[in-house]
Amino acid sequence: MHIVYIALMILALIGMIVCSKKQKTNPAMQPVAFVLFVVVVISAGLLLNEMNVFGTRDGLxxxxxxxxxxxxxxxxxxxxxxxxxxxxxxVADPGFEKNDNVKKLADALQAGYGGEVVTDTVQLPGNQADAPMPLYMMMKxxxxxxxVDKHPDCGVIVTTVGLPQDANRLKFMKQSADKRPALFLMGLPSGPVPGIMAALQSGIITGLIISNPDAKYxxxxxxxxxKAFxxxxxxxxxxxxxxxxxxxSN
Structure with missing residues (x-):
């Protein structure tokens, strides 16, 4: 559609120039020139909108x-x-099944990894799941x-919800390096993890993602x-x- 809008703008602009030259001898050309001007403006607006220059909500x-x-x-x-x-x-937040963001993230993870990826969430006891608080603040x-016990065949855990505040009590973290699953934090969206430097150095946490200090928005x-990453x-x-x-923060 870009080409169509550009062609329409050019033709309308040429028509405006022709009409402007003839309207001195033919006053009927003046309203035609105005109509062509409107066509130019509308075409330009449609072109800019399609190019997302206006930064529409969906585009953003x-x-x-x-x-x-x-x-x-x-x-x-x-x-x-x-x-x-x-x-x-x-590991994602509850309701991930209907969350397009999580689906696209999981698809990207699987595409980058080239292996099997399953998505699950942490189930909270009682009615805690209805509480308006981040999962990491409530889960133990x-x-x-x-x-984790539901997925004994998973050798890598990638969590987007952080870790529980009593992470030092996690069973799998106490296993030997050859038995415990690798742990990766996809950024720190759910607050600081105490002792994270020590966990990285020891290999308990294999890696994590943080915001680039020089990020551009x-x-x-x-x-x-x-490159986007x-x-x-x-x-x-x-x-x-x-x-x-x-x-x-430690």
Whole structure:
């Protein structure tokens, strides 16, 4: 449609020029010139709108979703080289089945990883699930462990909901390195994790994603998700943890 709008603008503009030259001798050309001017304005507006220059709500949401999903691509690519062939458990908020953002994130993770990815959430006892509080503030280590126990064949856990506040009581964290699943935090969306530097250095946490200190928020997301990731985020592992330790609360 870009070409159609541009062609229409050019033709209408040419018509305006012709009419403006003839309206001195033919007054009937004046209203025609005005109509052509309206055509130029409307065509320009439609063109700019299609190019998302106005930043419509849907366009902005789609742009942000591309950045958000790029975390999945980057995480999958990292896990593919560090834990190839292992089944991945993606931990999301309740209601993930109907959440398009989570679906796109999971798809990106699977595409980047190239292996099997399953998505699940932490079930809270009683009526706590109805409480208007973030999951990480309500879940306990026992709740998180119960979810992990449902997926004994998963060798990697990627959590987007953080960890429980009593994470030091998680059963799988106390297992030997050759038995416990690898743990990856997709950013820190759910608050700080106590002792995160020590967990990174010891290998209990294999990696996490944080916001890029130099992130740009007024740019369109590149079509390449890896480039989109670099604009907004940073992958932190024990190799570069010291560089970003100021971002962690212990």
């Amino acid at each position: 949401l789609e742009n942000e979703m591309k950045f958000y999903a790029s975390q999945g691509t980057k995480t999958g690519d990292y896990l593919k080289t560090t834990f190839p062939g292992k089944k991945v458990l993606l 280590a026992a709740d998180f462990d119960a979810m 007024d740019v369109p997301a590149p079509s390449d998700p890896m 670099d604009i907004r985020y940073v992958l932190v592992t024990k190799e570069n943890a010291d560089q970003y330790k100021a971002h962690f």
